[in-house]
Amino acid sequence: MKPYNSQPDLQSMFRKYLNGTATPEEKRLVEALYDRFEEQPDILNSYSEQEKQSLEYRMESYLKNHIQHPTPTLPLTGWARWRQRLSWRHIAAASVLVACLGGGYFYLNTHKQPTLQTQITSQDLTPGGDHAILTLSDGSKIMLDNVSNGMLAKQGEMTIHKxxxxLVAYSGKGLFAENQFNTITAPTGGKYSVVLPDGSRAWLNAESSLKFPTAFAQNERKVAITGEVYFEIAPDKQKPFLVDVQGVQTIKVLGTHFNVNAYGDEAAVTTTLLEGSVIISSAHTDAKAIRLKPGDQASLSSKGAIQVEKDVNTEKVIAWKNGFFQFEKANIKTVMRQLSRWYNVEVAYEGAPSDRTFSGKIARNVNASEALEILQFTGVNFRVEQVGNGAKRGRIVVTTP
Structure with a gap:
């Protein structure tokens, strides 16, 4: 059987199944997907019968509006066949499948009953992208998304290329000089990557910055960050790599892969180790340094205490780097903080924010309306509005059922 590994393959196959043009092989595969979902735990068993009917109605409307209508003369094919064999389990499967085809999947972890009536009314908002500003040691700025590939500037003996x-990269051999620092900043709705003078690479998420010397000192490699940055550090036993996290924490490594999340609106600074070994030190003098192993995540509280969680889901932690939002039992405010940074929007709540928790994955390359539509399958409702000032592109209002 032909493998269907990509989203376009699945979209095409699913549409063909629903409009009656799928081959016998494709029909078997679609029905196998449904059956596979039926083998899974019932993640939607908290829905009432009325809510199940509401979801069924919404799913029918969604499929009919997004997928070509079937040919009426084909009995028990396309929509008719799908609708005839429809069970509540298949409705649940279809909701997840359509969400997957739309750019991700999402499901609800809650014992409370969701409502499913309000539809999204929105101006559409495109996703963020490769946007960043490079500030050179003399204070001049380069808008990286507006320049062509090639040499951008020289900093001493180092050459900067897009x-x-x-992606920008530093190459050459230079000597460390006082006050010769560059800063790369990814704004709200931006991301970027840089190869540092020692060959280490860093990925910046939205609302993040990385400050580094144009050439590292002889005894250490020290950088400073804000926001969220993922590092892959080039090994050098003679020069430990030091990350200053907003003056509250220092990370010391020799050669390793790790992620640092230090957004000011998050509850703690988290450092997650994927490979190698790092030592976490708090700025509080009485705090003990902590050595992490792969799979460990250190959380630094505002009071300087460090706690370590073992065997975290590192795929979820760096999902942003790989082009996804990914959550595990996250509350709605956690979800919306990530969306607000990426789509450059304000977030407001009508009523008390829901205490439901969410798990799932959404592609970051979809428009805001698609991401919200996927979230809305869980029963949370949204409205997108324009805002008066030019700083934000819009406002997402989360409405409490």
């Missing part, structure tokens, strides 16, 4: 969209 290698490709979303």
């Amino acid at each position: 290698v490709e969209q979303g």
Whole structure:
């Protein structure tokens, strides 16, 4: 059987199944997908019968509006066949499948009953992208998304090149000099990657910055960050790599892969280790340094205490780097903070924010309306509005059922 590994393949196959043009092989595969979902735990068993009917109605409307209508003369094919064999389990499966085809999947972890009536009314908001500003040691700025590939500038003996969209690199051999620092900043709705003078690479999420010398000192490699940055550090036993996290924490490494989340609106600074070993030190003098192993996540509270969680889901932690939002039992405010940074929007709540928790994955390359539509399958309702000032592109209002 032909493998269907990509989203376009699945979209095409699913549409063909619903409009009656799928091959016998494709029909078997679609029905196998439904059956596979039926084998899974019932993640939607908290819905009432009325809510199940509401979801069924919404799913029918969604499929009919987004997928070509079937040919009426084909009995028991396309929509008719799908509708005839429809069970509540298949409705649940279809909701997840359509969400997957739309750019991700999402489901609800809650014992409370969701409502499913309010539809999204929105101006559409495009996703963020490869946007960043490079500030040189003399204070001059380069808008990286507006320049062509090639050499951008020289900093002493180091040359800066834009290698490709979303990536700049430093090359050459220079000597460390006082006050010779560069800063790369990814704004709200932006991301970027940089190869540092020692060959280490860093990925910046939205609302993040990385400050580094144009050439590292002889005894150490020290940088400073804000926001969220993922590092892959080039090994050098003679020069430990030090990350200053907003003056509250220092991370010491020799060669490793790790992620640092230090947004000011998050409850703690988290450092997650994927490979190698790092030592976490708090700025509080009485705090003990902590060594992490792969799979460990250190959380630094505002009071300087460090707690370590073992065997965290590192795929979820760096999902942003790989082009996804991914959550595990996250509350609505956690979800919306990530969306607000990426789509450059304000977030407001009508009524008390829901205490439901969410798990799932959504592609970051979809428009805001698609991401919200996927979330809305869980029963949370949204409205997108324009805002008066030019700083934000819009406002997402989360409405409490």
